[in-house]
Amino acid sequence: MTNTFNDTILKAYNGEKTDYTPAWYMRQAGRSQEEYRKLKEKYSLFEITHQPELCAYVTRLPVEHYGVDAAILYKDIMSPLPSLGVDVEIKKGVGPVIDNPIMSVQDIERLGMINPEADVPYVLDTIRLLTKEQLDVPLIGFSGAPFTLASYMIEGGPSKNYSKTKAFMYSQPEAWFALMDKLGDMTVAYVKAQIQAGALAVQIFDSWVGALNVEDYRYYIKPIMNRIFSELRPENVPLIVFGVGARHLLLEWNDLPVDVIGLDWRTSIFEARQMGVTKILQGNLDPTVLLADWEMIEMKTKAILDESMEQGGHVFNLGHGVTPDIKPETLKKLTELIHTYSKR
Amino acid sequence: MTNTFNDTILKAYNGEKTDYTPAWYMRQAGRSQEEYRKLKEKYSLFEITHQPELCAYVTRLPVEHYGVDAAILYKDIMSPLPSLGVDVEIKKGVGPVIDNPIMSVQDIERLGMINPEADVPYVLDTIRLLTKEQLDVPLIGFSGAPFTLASYMIEGGPSKNYSKTKAFMYSQPEAWFALMDKLGDMTVAYVKAQIQAGALAVQIFDSWVGALNVEDYRYYIKPIMNRIFSELRPENVPLIVFGVGARHLLLEWNDLPVDVIGLDWRTSIFEARQMGVTKILQGNLDPTVLLADWEMIEMKTKAILDESMEQGGHVFNLGHGVTPDIKPETLKKLTELIHTYSKR
Numbered sequence: 183m184t185n186t187f188n189d190t191i192l193k194a195y196n197g198e199k200t201d202y203t204p205a206w207y208m209r210q211a212g213r214s215q216e217e218y219r220k221l222k223e224k225y226s227l228f229e230i231t232h233q234p235e236l237c238a239y240v241t242r243l244p245v246e247h248y249g250v251d252a253a254i255l256y257k258d259i260m261s262p263l264p265s266l267g268v269d270v271e272i273k274k275g276v277g278p279v280i281d282n283p284i285m286s287v288q289d290i291e292r293l294g295m296i297n298p299e300a301d302v303p304y305v306l307d308t309i310r311l312l313t314k315e316q317l318d319v320p321l322i323g324f325s326g327a328p329f330t331l332a333s334y335m336i337e338g339g340p341s342k343n344y345s346k347t348k349a350f351m352y353s354q355p356e357a358w359f360a361l362m363d364k365l366g367d368m369t370v371a372y373v374k375a376q377i378q379a380g381a382l383a384v385q386i387f388d389s390w391v392g393a394l395n396v397e398d399y400r401y402y403i404k405p406i407m408n409r410i411f412s413e414l415r416p417e418n419v420p421l422i423v424f425g426v427g428a429r430h431l432l433l434e435w436n437d438l439p440v441d442v443i444g445l446d447w448r449t450s451i452f453e454a455r456q457m458g459v460t461k462i463l464q465g466n467l468d469p470t471v472l473l474a475d476w477e478m479i480e481m482k483t484k485a486i487l488d489e490s491m492e493q494g495g496h497v498f499n500l501g502h503g504v505t506p507d508i509k510p511e512t513l514k515k516l517t518e519l520i521h522t523y524s525k526r
Numbered sequence: 527m528t529n530t531f532n533d534t535i536l537k538a539y540n541g542e543k544t545d546y547t548p549a550w551y552m553r554q555a556g557r558s559q560e561e562y563r564k565l566k567e568k569y570s571l572f573e574i575t576h577q578p579e580l581c582a583y584v585t586r587l588p589v590e591h592y593g594v595d596a597a598i599l600y601k602d603i604m605s606p607l608p609s610l611g612v613d614v615e616i617k618k619g620v621g622p623v624i625d626n627p628i629m630s631v632q633d634i635e636r637l638g639m640i641n642p643e644a645d646v647p648y649v650l651d652t653i654r655l656l657t658k659e660q661l662d663v664p665l666i667g668f669s670g671a672p673f674t675l676a677s678y679m680i681e682g683g684p685s686k687n688y689s690k691t692k693a694f695m696y697s698q699p700e701a702w703f704a705l706m707d708k709l710g711d712m713t714v715a716y717v718k719a720q721i722q723a724g725a726l727a728v729q730i731f732d733s734w735v736g737a738l739n740v741e742d743y744r745y746y747i748k749p750i751m752n753r754i755f756s757e758l759r760p761e762n763v764p765l766i767v768f769g770v771g772a773r774h775l776l777l778e779w780n781d782l783p784v785d786v787i788g789l790d791w792r793t794s795i796f797e798a799r800q801m802g803v804t805k806i807l808q809g810n811l812d813p814t815v816l817l818a819d820w821e822m823i824e825m826k827t828k829a830i831l832d833e834s835m836e837q838g839g840h841v842f843n844l845g846h847g848v849t850p851d852i853k854p855e856t857l858k859k860l861t862e863l864i865h866t867y868s869k870r
Binding site for chain 1: 688689738818
């Protein structure tokens with residue numbers, strides 16, 4: 183790429199003034215794109231995620247086609263788990279499935295530790311390829327957070343109510359904290375390697391932690407989240423925390439040493455500020471709105487921007503990931519609208 | 527039964543002082559009980575729900591075994607839908623599945639209307655059997671709310687993000703409001719018949735409406751909820767509204783002409799009062815806590831009761847339904863703890 187590097191999103195993450203509101207979309211790369219679906223006819227998911235050239239291509243596509251202000255690695259949050267000895271299979275129509283879920287403290291003791299250069303070289307090579315040569319916007323690195331990763335490891339797959347996970351947490355607190363520590367160490371090592379390879383911001387996905395109430399979050403989760411972000415702090419890149427249905431945890435997140443809090447669509451920017459959230463906010467258009475008419479999309483997008491331009495400190499995103507039924511044209515038009523409408 | 531009628535829960539729903547905090551548990555009847563599982567070896571789900579004697583037996587079991595202060599009809603929220611011409615099948619391990627989901631305004635126009643005495647006589651006969659002869663505690667009638675019912679009708683089954691439902695709502699508002707009206711009329715007719723048959727309180731399950739933000743709730747849902755409760759008001763029984771993950775909608779519910787708001791475990795009684803919720807509160811022990819050790823269960827239960835005895839106006843329940851892996855002994859012990867600990 184010959185363009186100059188566009189660091190608008192980094193400025194926004196750092197609380198500096200920008201010429202317009204930058205945007206990216208969770209799950210912007212992948213099944214919603216025709217080029218990706220074509221690639222999937224020739225290559226398996228394993229090949230795409232393990233061959234840096236293919237993975238870089240998929241990661242780059244939405245930047246080129248939608249004009250977003252950041253790339254995010256095309257990768258599942260489960261991808262570092264095999265390096266700990268956890269066998270993950272992505273089952274079509276189901277999600278990540280783990281055949282030998284965690285049941286006991288022995289299962290946790292048996293878990294290994296990630297050595298990123300040895301275990302996930304293809305992840306780091308993809309980042310290097312993208313950031314050294316191909317991208318003119320920042321690449322966002324990421325990891326799943328301990329609760330969310332643990333939920334898959336204990337349930338054996340996606341869950342509606344996380345009852346096994348929470349029962350484990352309530353019944354075996356020592357084992358739970360040992361698991362949080364291991365997953366915390368993994369998160370820090372995995373993310374640090376991504377930053378060293380060239381990632382310029384990091385999002386930690388605690389997608390399902392909203393299943394816990396505030397009291398349990400404080401006791402069982404906050405300590406490890408505090409440690410993760412404190413250990414990443416010296417890397418000097420913007421740190422983002424995100425989860426869905428976590429309105430009740432926003433003030434807990436606001437206590438963490440993070441720069442940015444991701445909102446889902448259930449809490450408006452105005453409400454978050456009213457509650458006392460002081461961090462930069464990222465979000466929060468309901469992705470299902472993108473299945474409606476353009477008039478509706480435009481109205482809801484402008485409403486978010488009107489609020490955020492009044493309140494300040496905002497990076498546009500969706501409230502959750504792009505679903506495969508959202509049209510690429512819609513995302514392209516959305517970025518144009520965000521950029522034009524927010525021009526200061 | 528020869529005992530005198532225990533109306534403690536009705537007093538609590540009406541805001542009167544009671545000798546102790548009454549309790550019942552969502553999904554207290556069904557798969558968590560051994561007697562139910564034995565019955566299922568001989569009879570199909572259809573037989574159990576359609577034969578008043580069997581259904582009354584299942585409904586009564588938890589009252590006898592757990593000592594709860596109310597019975598709730600053993601019935602799925604989907605059960606009135608066939609009377610509208612919607613074919614519902616309860617698939618094992620999946621939930622309610624609908625083969626011909628709603629796609630258009632024509633599909634909505636084609637929907638019929640419920641005539642409870644003709645369409646669901648077995649529901650009303652079950653209620654009569656229970657309330658005229660068998661129960662010494664109130665029977666709570668119930669219905670699904672329009673958004674939650676519509677979500678199954680549009681998605682064709684359970685959903686994680688309700689994207690088809692919300693896309694329909696955003697894209698075809700006239701059709702959406704027509705659907706809300708039909709489902710609202712059905713809810714009112716179905717619930718009125720339950721009250722006439724002997725139900726002494728009514729809970730409207732808007733289980734999944736927390737998927738909407740406040741703005742959309744106000745525009746797309748609140749009008750029909752207002753109408754439903756206003757039309758039920760003259761029946762003069764306590765009216766309860768409940769949904770999970772709906773903390774952001776609590777003040778909207780507080781506006782509705784209801785008596786009681788059901789909380790899930792994500793919002794404590796104290797927080798709800800702080801937010802300005804003035805109705806009687808029902809809830810809110812996380813059902814997954816019931817899979818932990820008794821010490822944990824006792825601690826969390828007492829914490830809820832300590833709060834509620836300070837704040838007043840509380841009926842104990844879980845934050846969501848009993849799951850099949852919760853042991854009946856635990857629920858029995860829980861009721862004893864609630865009754866003993868809350869004795870004034």
